[in-house]
Amino acid sequence: MPSVRHHQVVIIGAGSAGISVAARLRRSGQRDVTVIDPASRHYYQPLWTLVGGGRASMGESVRPQTSVMPGGVRWIRQTVMAVDPEAREVMLDHGGVVSYGHLVVCPGIQLNWGRVPGLAEGLGQDGLSSNYLARTAPLTWRFIRDLRAGSAVFSMPTGAIKCAGAPQKIAYLAADHWRRTGRLGKIDIHLVLPGPAVFGVPEFASVLEEVVRRYGINVHYGSEVSEVCSDAKEVIVTDLASGTRSSLAYDMAHLVPPQSAPDWVRRSGLAAADDPAGYVDIDKHTMRHVKFPEIWALGDAGSSPNSKTGAAVRKQAPVVVENLLAALNGRAPTASYQGYASCPLTTARDKVLLAEFDYSGRPAPSIPVIDTMRERRDMWHLKRRGLPFLYWNLMLRGLA
Template identity: 55%
Template sequence: MAATPSPSDAPLSGRHRVAVVGGGSAGISVAARLRRAGVTDITLIEPSDTHWYQPLWTLVGGGQAPLRSTRRPEGSVIPDGVRWIRRRALAVDPETRTLTLSGGAELTYEYLVMAPGIQLDWGGVPGLAEAVGHDRVSSNYAPEYAPRTWELIKDMRSGTAVFTHPATPLKCGGAPQKIAYLAADHWRRRKVLDDIRIILVIPDPALFKVPAWSQVLEKVAERYGIEVRLRCEMTAVDGAARELTVTDHADGTKETIGYDLLHAVPPQSAPDWIKAGPLADPASPQGFVAADRHTLRHPSHAEVFTLGDVANLPTSKTGAAVRKQAPVVAGNLLDIMNGRTPSHRYDGYTSCPLVTARDRMLLAEFDYDLNPTPTFPLLDPFKERRTMWAFKRYGLPPIYWHGMLTGRL
């Protein structure tokens, strides 16, 4: 699908009926659903010319997928009839319904959908910004580093490998440990696992928030001989010395660990302009946008909805969550456009595909109350399966590109 008009000649004057901030999975999905419902005058603000399918980056880092398969031109995924403004949003004034954009531009709106995604705070850990991409440090959370993760894994024969998880909310909460399991399985197959010490640093009191899946993951970690440090966080990196500091939040003690491979996940937050703006939830230390947990409507500004990673919702930030949130936002927007009370509700559904080996995966699906909500109820969701891995690698990408982004699924 082509964007019309082209971003270079998209007009800014006048009031836009619906403004969507963010051209990732959340923004595109809502725009597509609104267009399918017949809504016109939709404007999408997105500065990037590349659209990424980020869930596959773990498999890129694990040597199971090429990076090129995870990207497409942004213009190719923008729905027909949606105006694309290729600028960066800098501020929002919900009282005047005005967005300030890069280049000194402004636009006004009747309704606003906030979906700008999440910010990677590389500077949140002293030394991390300088070390990542160098000094045997990588991260699957950025496309420029994910292929390097695989290079480090396949070249390692002995030493210490450390995998970290930040204490902040983050996109794809299982990804920090999935790459540890993929690496360990590769080293097992290469018969060097016994010569590699693997440390997994987790800030939470358990490997996973749902106890039944946490128990399975404990056995996976034990199978590979992984040292799991619960309630701990990486708080500094010295790339030159190849050392990191791990702080135990239970007692405040600090430990210096030398590494030969470090897969680091940075702290994450809302984009800075949202943190400092009027839509941020005061209850969110990371500045995520306030939203009713069921209607996804802003509690103070009735014309504003939010979804995706930037929304302050008590559920994991995943593409699967977006897939369930998009029809709720689109449906509730249509309700208020037609003078009705929002009738669509989001139950907190999210899904974490937990890759545990090169050809095995758990599919953890649950709601706000942490109740399992399996898509395939006849299959035991607590069993590692080859079919689930194949579904993630080969089934989900076309569903994403041709179903979710087009508003069909």
């Protein structure tokens, strides 16, 4: 029988959600906080779009995990294989078992490259890349920079993904680069989107529609890339309403894989039975599991119907901590997350449309006086410098 270690609060995942919650718990005086994650590096992934667009270096996005782990937190550097919510135990890859008083589940999202035939095999070669991997984000910029003429394809998959604006942000960065270098008229740009509009909030969609017109981008609404034929340098695009398949040639392509919660979440019974993506089944306001009151979730692996962004995590973490502390003290949770998310959409190499919204599906601006309903250069500086500073120096320390 494997040995069992018990901890009052166990956090699965040392990404932005896990580290933020751990830091806030420590600041609140909690002594027995354990984080489980095997990763030795911590990434600020929102910067990867700028890496792929040639506006930032990969080195700026990464730091040693030890440098962001809060003091006094026990760090178990292993991989979670399963959770037994009835026994309140977490099973690890080396055979160990950790029991918990309360469990915070925030392992991030799973990138399902294999669900698009040919994507994994061709990735990183002959113009095909994705900003969703650290090793291929720099290649995106190389392929954009090297393209002189031809066809460029950018795609977004169906279902929830982390940073849903990222698939089109890189299209605009690339188009603006080609415009500035006099190549835009020689490149046929395609943007494949699964929804009926370029963005889910109409006020921001109207701005982005003008951006699309400005660059002459061909948008394939209600469609997704369903197969990659890298030898022929073409993708198969499926119309989601009719099922019709058509081929689209590319000289450069940026593709994004379908995404879901990690497989072990569904196997552990933490997801709703009717959720094919397997996200942790939580109350969208309290972030508490609907069936197991000692389990909480936030970030990309939670079922709350917000956009999966770092800004959402920043608003969720205080709610989870406040409600968890209340539960530890025998009180009902009263803190409520209202679905806030923010997507700083890079519409040019020096402009950003700061899209902020909540569960209502309406704009939810957080910066007084400034009109964020249009493209702005000052929001570019916020995206490029301000938000990374906030992340490394305040958010991960439980201060913002």
